[in-house]
Amino acid sequence: MAKITFGEAIRQAYEEEMARDRDVFLIGEDVGRWGSLYRSSTGLLEKFGPDQIKDTPISEAAIAGCGVGAAAMGMRPIVEIMYIDFITIAMDQIVNHAAKWRQLSNGKVKLPMVFKTQGGAGRRNSSQHSQCLENWFVYVPGLITVMPSSPYDVKGLLKSAVRDDNPVVFIEHKALYFEKGEVPEEEYLIPLGQAEVKRTGDDVTIIATSWMVSFALEAAERLQEEGISCEVIDPRTLWPLDRKTIIRSVKKTGLCMVVTEASAEGGWSGEASSVVHEHCFADLRRPVKRHCGMRTGIPYGPILERRCIPSVESIAGAAGALLREARGKG
Amino acid sequence: MRQLQQFYREMLLLRYFDQLCRALKMKDIIYSGYHPYEGQEGVAVGFCGALKPEDVLLSTHRPHCHAVAKGCSLESVLTEMMGRRTGCSGGLGGAMQFLAPENQFYCGSVVGSNLGLATGFALAMKQKKLDRICMCIFGDGASNHGTFHEGLNLAAIWKLPVVFVCENNQFAEAMPVQEFVACERISMRARGYGLEEITVDANDVEEARRAANEAIERCRRGKGPVLIEAVTYRIQGHYVGDPEGTYRDRKEVETARNKEPVKRAREKLLQGGVEAAELDSIEQEIEEELEALQEWALKQEFPTLEAAIDHVGIPLENAPEVRGPQSLTL
Ligand SMILES: Cc1ncc(C[n+]2csc(CCOP(=O)(O)OP(=O)(O)O)c2C)c(N)n1
DSSP states (O other), rough: OEEHHHHHHHHHHHHHHHHHTTTTTEEETTSSSOOTTTTTTHHHHHHOOOOTTEEEOSSHHHHHHHHHHHHHHHHEEEEEESSGGGGGGGGGIIIIIIITTTHHTTTTTOOOOOEEEEEEESSSTTTTOOOOOHHHHHHSTTEEEEOOOHHHHHHHHHHHHSSSEEEEEEEEEEETTEEEEEESOOOOOOOOTTTTTEOOOOSSEEEOOOHHEEEEEEEEHHHHTTTOOEEEEEEEEEEOHHHHHHHHHHHHSOEEEEEEEESSSSSSHHHHHHHHHHHHHOOSSOOOEEEEEOSSSSOHHHHHHTTTOHHHHHHHHHHHHHHHHHHHOO | HHHHHHHHHHHHHHHHHHHHHHHHTTSSSSSSSOOOOTTTTHHHHEEEEEEOOOEEEEEOSSOOOHHHHHHOOOOHHHHHHHTTTTTTTTTOSSSSSEEEEEEEEEEEEEEEHHHHHHHHHHHHHHTOOOSEEEEEEEGGGGGGGGHHHHHHHHHHHTTTOOOEEEEEEEEEEEEHHHHHSSSSOOOGGGGTTTTTOEETTTTSHHHHHHHHHHHHHHTTTTTOOOOEEEOOOOOOOOSTOOOOGGGGHHHHHHHHHHTTTHHHHHHHHHHHOOHHHHHHHHHHHHHHHHHHHHHHHOOOOOOOHHHHHHSSSSOOOTTTOOOTTEEEOO
């Protein structure tokens, strides 16, 4: 299998979907001439032309609204918002319109569209360019929220998101674009709403999202050396959440830790841990632990930003501590 | 001539300051996105330099020269960009977002937001009958943002003392203004808000200052707001090393170099009888000043994490402990 970057996997997904269906189009700031900020649509303007690759002015509200309108007319827009921090400007179009029209039309209107954006820290850009805002979309009925963590996943999930008839908020992580991973030549899809067990283990279940998945896997590797066996689950779709995969795992391990870069308070990690408490209460040896980013704006620079979010060391430390607590309790 | 010579000195300082920043960005001592200012010094000196210390300036993601022209010290701006404690935002903001309230300077990395903010500063000034005005600088790209239209209209109906300066450097990232703005001149949009249409060649720093003074005066007399399109040209890429070939011809940049404000001021001074040696000595002085600045800046310390998260919010009196066990803690 070829090893390609996360960004290239996105580009391939676009290419395949746009060739398959001419109603699929990408709209956003500098998606054409520049092939997007992290070059995930390089060369596509030349290949598909301005009908399918649309460079827009700096007008997030209009771009998002344009996507909703075009989707209502049967097209399949992919609306790119360059940074999730700027999605704040498009929120009315997404929350009050895209998320509501299906219900308001008694199921007659469908909005087959993707709001594609990227968030998180890792590029030293301070508090207005590093946020994790996925929790907002999880909270809004009518939206599907996806956060891919690998090149393989991003390609398969993006293709499914494009083909899905719901508005999908698709949140990439800026630290992942240049990460490489194996992606098959032949076409494949990954269904929305399905978690994946990224590593099997017996002692503790770690549920991690987005960039944190790779951190959790590395932490699990280290803990293995200490004789601790971790199961790592990537929900991939934050909502609707694949509860079954999570519940099955926690019933086996009896311990669960949720790891997100977003801070815990008021976040999706609370939803995930509630699911575990509600369904696995009797199996749990200790309450679910959340290991999440600090509740702070991300400070500038390389040192502090990393200290505000979980790291391989901190995840390994927290998971090890959870296990020791459980054992101590006997 | 004496005033022009002063402008020349100020512009040259900004030119070299920007060069220093660019070099530091290339050495990875400035970490975040950094947006060069070369060629636009006529705007900073002509407009920002026209404000009194108590007037407020709201700037952009390309703020460093605006900040210095407004009166922020070179030390505080440079070390902010380098993420050091002595920076205006204590090193937490970086090269495209920082606040210096003591200098009445604010900027941020989200395009267009400042047009909304400006109305509030001006509203307070007007209602409190303060003899102060607000200047809001933004790019040609920002003029396509919703806040441009909302902010101008609000300021116009309430006759707020805001000087809106559209710094038209011909590009928003890879978007050339003539393709992304529907009217011939951005200033034409002023009519839509009942304002006068004003365009100035801001590469002529004297012209820029004249226009600035007139607009500021008008606002002080309660005859605001004013919108001015300040025409200039961005000589460097949007960021250091951007793929320039995708949106402009090198030849165009060479032509622009002949019209840039520092060169023009120098030529005019020489024609006016100022000795070349005198101008060269200014250059020498500035170079020495900046060398000392850099040496000092490199010795400054980084903020601690404790300091970075100290001011996320103002703690409530008798507040419950908010830093719970779920999140990363210090
Ligand atoms: C709301 C928002 N959308 C997009 C961006 C990404 N971005 C940063 S600078 C820029 C171009 C801004 O152009 P302009 O307003 O003309 O200012 P200039 O960069 O030319 O100084 C863009 C699109 C942003 N920072 N904020």
